[in-house]
Amino acid sequence: MLTRALKMAFWILYDHLGKLMAANFVWAVSIAIPGSVAATAVFYGEPPIQFWIGAPAAIGTIGIVLPVLSVGIAQLMKVLIDRKDGSLSDFLDGIRRYGWKASRLGLLYTGATVCFGTSVWFYATKLQASVPFVGYLVSAVAFWCLAFVALSAQFALPALVQKREGVVATLKLSALLVLDNPALTAGVAFQIAVLTVLTAPIWPLFFVIYGAAVMALVSSAYELMARKYAVAAARSDGSVELPPRDEDDDYLNRGVRDVFFPWKG
Numbered sequence: 001m002l003t004r005a006l007k008m009a010f011w012i013l014y015d016h017l018g019k020l021m022a023a024n025f026v027w028a029v030s031i032a033i034p035g036s037v038a039a040t041a042v043f044y045g046e047p048p049i050q051f052w053i054g055a056p057a058a059i060g061t062i063g064i065v066l067p068v069l070s071v072g073i074a075q076l077m078k079v080l081i082d083r084k085d086g087s088l089s090d091f092l093d094g095i096r097r098y099g100w101k102a103s104r105l106g107l108l109y110t111g112a113t114v115c116f117g118t119s120v121w122f123y124a125t126k127l128q129a130s131v132p133f134v135g136y137l138v139s140a141v142a143f144w145c146l147a148f149v150a151l152s153a154q155f156a157l158p159a160l161v162q163k164r165e166g167v168v169a170t171l172k173l174s175a176l177l178v179l180d181n182p183a184l185t186a187g188v189a190f191q192i193a194v195l196t197v198l199t200a201p202i203w204p205l206f207f208v209i210y211g212a213a214v215m216a217l218v219s220s221a222y223e224l225m226a227r228k229y230a231v232a233a234a235r236s237d238g239s240v241e242l243p244p245r246d247e248d249d250d251y252l253n254r255g256v257r258d259v260f261f262p263w264k265g
Helices: 002-015 017-044 047-083 088-126 132-153 156-163 167-180 182-199 204-237 256-260
Strands: none
Touching: 002 017, 002 047, 002 182, 002 204, 017 047, 017 088, 017 204, 047 088, 047 156, 047 204, 088 132, 088 156, 088 167, 132 167, 132 182, 156 167, 156 204, 167 182, 182 204
C-alpha cells in the first residue's frame, strides 16, 4: 500500500504543482515568521527571554500555526483526490472550516510530545542513582508513547477533513489507523523523514513544496486505507456501493512514460 500511496502522491503533485506551490508558500511563510521568533529567543536569548518569549512562540508555532495551515492543505488534497481538480479557495476553505479543531489537535499533540519527551529524559537521569532499572523502564515506556503520538499525528488532519468529526473522535481514529496499519504507518513516517533530511540542506524547498509533499503523502495513505475499510464494510453488509477502484483512479494508473509524454496517456 505504501507504493500506491507514493504513486498517488507523486501524481497529485505532478498534476497540480502550480497551485500546490502557491499554497505551500503561504504555509511556509506563515510558519517561518513565528518560528524564527521562537528559534531566536530559544537559542540566543537569556533564560527569561527563552521562557517568556521562546517557549510560547514555539508552542504557538508548532501547536497552532502549523496544524491550522496544514489542515488547509489537507482539505485541498481531499478535493484534488475526490474531484481531480481544485483551487487555492479550497486551501482557505479548509482553514476556515477546520482551523479551530486543528489548533486543538495541535495543542494536544504538542502537549503530549512535551510530556512524554520530558519523561524520557527525566526518569532515566533522575532515577539513575537510586533505582536505575525503574528509571530506564519508565523512560522506555515514555519513548514508545512518544513514538506512537508522532505516528498517529500523521493521519490526524486527513482524518479531520475526511470524517468531519470532533477532536476526540479524530484522535481515536488516528490511533486506530496506526494500530491496524503498522507497516504503512512506519513506511510513511520513514518517507517523511527522508524528505525532511533531503529538504534540510536545500532550505528553499521548504518554501516551494515541502509541506504540500508531506500532506500529499499522508492524505494519499489515508485515502487508500479508507478505501480498504469501505470495501470491507460493503462486503460485510452486502452493499453494492463501493469506493473508487484503483483501476479507475487516474493517479494510480500512470507510469514513467506519462511523465515525459503526458499527451500520449
